[in-house]
Amino acid sequence: MSMLRALMIGDVVGDPGLEALETRLPGLIQEKAADFVVVNGENAAGGFGITETAFRRILAAGADVVSSGNHVWEKRDFWPVLETESRALRPANYPPGTPGRGWVRLEKTAAGGRPVSWLVVNIQGRELMSPIDCPFRCFDNILAEQGPPADLFHSLYNSEGNLPAGLRGPGDIILVDFHAESTREKEALAWYLDGRVSLVTGTHTHVQTADERILPLGTGYITDLGMTGVTRSVIGMDPKICLDRARSQVLYRMECAEGTGGVQGVLAEIDGETGKTLTLERIFRA
Ligand SMILES: [Fe+2]
Structure with a gap:
């Protein structure tokens, strides 16, 4: 069995998050012998959005996809x-015509010299967020571009719980970043994708959840990776401003918290033949 190791890192918040990533990610990749790294960078620019400079800093720290x-x-x-860099993703389920793309397939040589095809998909939830296109149908459509259309959950599997040929090519390891507010929607999508992808990791809420697990057909799942930023904060932002906002309901502009940041995420060990996740480790480096 060839083992592959995928590292997924939670939202990088501002300069403290970028600095924490640059300080800790290279060592983490080495220590865990990670073959592929996905980092969510949507809050890297002062907490709101991302710049090209921040994007390049995240790549330089060791990310394969942002x-x-x-x-x-x-x-x-x-x-x-987003239009020119295939390693920069935005959620796939924005309507047609939106700049950028929501998934990318990258070939990368794993330890031992074996070439591996990694398919990374970024999707966004709709509950308590903008009502963009359906994340469930969006994912089906992405997979349909790789093989036969797939509409019905249980009909996707044979009696061994394996996917029919064509839906996932040999060596195609699929990682999903589901950026969503609702824990219910996050868990539902993970069950919908169980056995069809190697890993579903939630982002957006910036609070790492302790529910990492492997679903029955081999998909690794965590509701939220957490964040890469200052933990003595409110989701990476200045606690005083957040408190003022919460108490007064005045929308004071939030600013990043100051201080030393940590890195949060998960490491998955994946069977390179079946694509199933075998172990899932939650990571929090303060
Ligand atoms: Fe975020």
Whole structure:
């Protein structure tokens, strides 16, 4: 069995998040022998959106792909980067015509010299968020471009719980960043994708959840990766401003918290033949 290791890192918040990533990610990749790294960068620019400079800093720290979410539109200068850089993703279920793309397939040589095809998909939830296109149908449509259309959950599997040939090519390891507010919607999508992808990791809420698990057909799942930023904060932002907002309901402009940041995420060990996740480890480096 060939083992592959995927590292998924939660939303990078502002300069403290970028600095924490640059300080800790290279060592983490080495320590865990990670073959592929996805980092959510939608809050890297002062907490709101991402710039090309921040994107390149995240790549330089060791990310193979930078995913995002609803805040990706904040810095308009980044929109052309979404068009030209295949490693920069925005959620796939924005309507046709939206700048950028929501998934990318990258070939990368894993330890031992074996080439692996990684398919990374970034999707956004709709509950308590903008009512964009259906994340469930969006994912089906992406997979349909790779093989036969698939509409019905249980008919996707044979009696061994394996996907029919064509839906996932040999060596195609699928990682999903589901950027969503609702825990119910996040868990539902994970069950919908169980056995069809290797890993579904939630982002957006910035609070790491302790529910990492492997679903019955082999998909690894965590409701939220957490964030990469200052933990003595309110979701990476200055606690005083957040408190003032909450108490007065005046929308004071939030600013990043100051201090030293940590890195949060998960490491999945994936069977390179079946694509199933075998172990899932929650990571929090303060
Ligand atoms: Fe975020």
